[in-house]
Amino acid sequence: MLTIQVNHRYLLLPPDFSLQLRYSNPVCYFDQVPGARGVGIEIPNNKPNRAILGNPQRFAKHSLDKSSRKFPGTNIRFSGVLLLSGSLIITSADKESYSAWLQSDLGVLGEEQREKFITDLDWPTEVPFRNGTQSEFNDTEDIYGLRTVMNRTFWDGKGKEAEYPETYIDEDGDIQTKMETQTVLSAEFRKNCFYTVNALNPDLTVITDKVGCVVSPFLYLRYAIKEALRLNKFFIDRNDMNVDDEEFSFFNPLKNLMVYNNFNIMKQILTTKLETVWIYSNELFMYIPIGVKEITEIEWDINTFNVKDLLPKIKLKDFILDIQNFLNFAFHFKDDNTLDIVDREKVIDQVPVDIDKYHVGQWHSGDQVDVTLKFVSEYDKDDAMFGDDFHDLSHRLSDYGDMVETYEDLLEIEDPKIGEIRLVRRENRVFEYKWQIISTEDLLRYEEQIDALGWEFIANGPQPFHFGESPEIEEIHTGLSSPSRRSGDIGFSWNHVVMQKGNVELSKTAWNDFTFRLMCYGDVFNSEALNWEGDAGLFKRRWKNFAPFWKNRLPVSGEFYFPVSVLSFVKNNITEKFATREGTFLIKDIEVEISLYHIGVTKIEGFKL
């Protein structure tokens, strides 16, 4: 028998009562994190129900008070089997009945977090900083890692400026010097740390005692996900992102993924003295003396940090969706405040669950989809490594030639076609072979222009990645990307490179936002692991099984007669692969009508595998 309990109290339901339950598989959604719902709930207005839900008249009286219409702690069970838990939401009420729907716990979470950022959660504060060599940290035992990142503009706009000599090589190949204005802290950062965040001491620990040094612990993605969910009272059950047990996991780029930030946890202890300075007054048209506290000395100290300073300002829903659509995992939230993080790639090759004996009627097929998948990663517009030089070249897909590793490889291409464009992988920049106008100087230093054919830079990466040949485009969008990277000087070494103003404790009022970006150091041999392109790139590593299925998916629908325990199993394992004698399929949505004493036909829509 069907029962609806609101905080341990049963609603009285009429013999002809029914409702519909809907469940969705997050594996098949890219634009939302779908939750289960119970709809079509009409609860009779009788004395016992009024005692639980209140008089219908009060809903009209307190129509603006949404909390009076919401009843958390509601469970729908059939013969004792939990089918949905969450909050009962009354949409309208009259003298005969209450109209309602049941919002799942995930839906409740979504509503609570809709206007909040993950940085608004109760993250740990005053976490002690532990220094060490990079290899001493890992995402199984630690919450952050220490890796080097080049960022020459971290201190821009912070502190007084001065002029410093900059050398350059002129057209004749001679070394010249010019004076450049930069902040004093930038100059010190360069001198002491070579513009490197988490710059290394000789013993490979991080420099923490030099003027201008920048120390940024980078939270491990594994920790950030687990903690963001835990702070919302959701706990991970199955986690396909944990690659601890995989053979060769050391080489797996998913290992030790880190969340980029531009926050310097070094604390500045300022010594000041009262000084008088003369400032021109536009009202009085004269210089007037102003008393200021001049900073005479800055001491640098490192002790503790607040985790939320190391996180991007992003909403929880976007945080989850971005990870899902970048790394190709699906977050499946269950009724008991637990969730599974499911690898979409593995789902394709799973052993299916056979539910043939419950299938009734015929399978119906829809129109097969034939699209080109366009993977769009947003880049950080405040990072000058991308800046204004990003242009979407999706309309020029047909002009692409094979990508090359370096600019030198580009120049070695024989007989390039005019209009051909190529990605230089290590720089993540796109060049076009085109008619250029080159300005040069003759011996008398008179400028002249010549027409030439050559490779010209036209756009930065990350460019959207396309998979398929169909003219119809289906976008898979993620706000997640990765900072640029540049090869190092030694062997296979490489570094992430940004050009972005940083944040420090003392300048939080002028916060420079940073977007959600991941850094990969898990595979020293594959620096492009978080780029879409390439044999070791993100698409080949994380989408090569799922993408071909998704771009040509065949919608199917069928009906099943499930006993309630089997329905419970299917909806709790909705991300699995299922099979009947006709073949295997992935579920997209489940809809079932349940009356007081019967479970109706369960309609399943999905995609044939």
Next chain:
Amino acid sequence: MAVTLSGIEPASTHLSGNPILVKATTTGAPAGASHYKMLLKITSINNVLFGSPFVDGQEPNADNSTEFDISGYVDQPLPYTFSFPLYQFIIGYAYHIHVVHLKPGESYIDTAGNRQENWYDDLQPIIILSGKIDESELSLYSEQNTNWFEAWVETGKFLTRLPDHQSIHPNQPVKLWVKWPVQSNGVAVFTVKGYYSNGHFETITYEPILFGDHVFEINLHPGVVGLDYVIQDGHRLMRYTVQWSGGGITSPLMTYDIDWSPKLNCNFLLYVNPIGGIDCIWLNGACDPGFNASMIEAKKPQPKEPKRRDHTVEVSKNTRMEWKINTGYKSREEMEALIDLFRSEKVWLLHNAEILSEASLFPVIVKNSDNILTNWDSDIHDLDLDLIIAH
């Protein structure tokens, strides 16, 4: 902290369609814990339950207890079968029942904000038969401070609600079903007595080992039991009785009266009854076979050179066999017991079963939805049954 289970006995047997209530009691949530829930894990031991193990969780009431109803988890259709052709007096079925273990547990969020999950000792085994009795009968047991298991299984009753002294066909494949009441195996003694028209009787005994996790089918067809239909001087077998004992239990005596008079027809219905057995009744009234056809027509143009035999309307047909069979005259008690037939979701027809080896076996659905079973002013009753093949 600990969570314990009560309200259900190990090795007890239950019907899956009625609430199977398990009380869980906790010593209390740890200090500072939030979102405390008591958990119950239901694990199928004989691997018959699809989707096992199941885990359910509920918050405790103010008295630190809660009640789980596990009936929904264990109420899955079983692969019912029965022996036909008949070949053996007693047959055991492991998959006519579910055997589950119940494990209590708890989950909560500790003071550090981490989810904790603890599990405690199993309560096992719990035996589940597929079946359901109505709420009035449940209420009666409750008022008498007993339950279905004590009333039926622990008293050794055969799993049937058909009345004693049924009138049966000589060749009727009468079946009775038995559930051994304890977990450990034991020897039962089945005694079948055949009574003849000259007062003579024959006694045949069987002493099988009964397993606690099986249900046993007893076939009482005289040919299987070993009773002769006719003995010296043409005296016929007029009735037989059956009783079993073992483990300190003696079952009620069941008696079957053989009706040798000629009848219009001979058909049998076998059906799963609400208490885990499969019953067999004799339909000896009129039998009118029929059919139910649905069709979809499609018109096509006449061919260029039409012939008289050409079809220009094509049909797609689906035809199902139907029968209208009269029960034959039955006593009030037999007729009222037929309510279980109308409740049953699994019914089979043995058609033209005068000679069992020539009978046809069909799965059928009983379409009757609204009938009067008996009249107050009559001693014998009959009813037309509308059957349709379940294909």
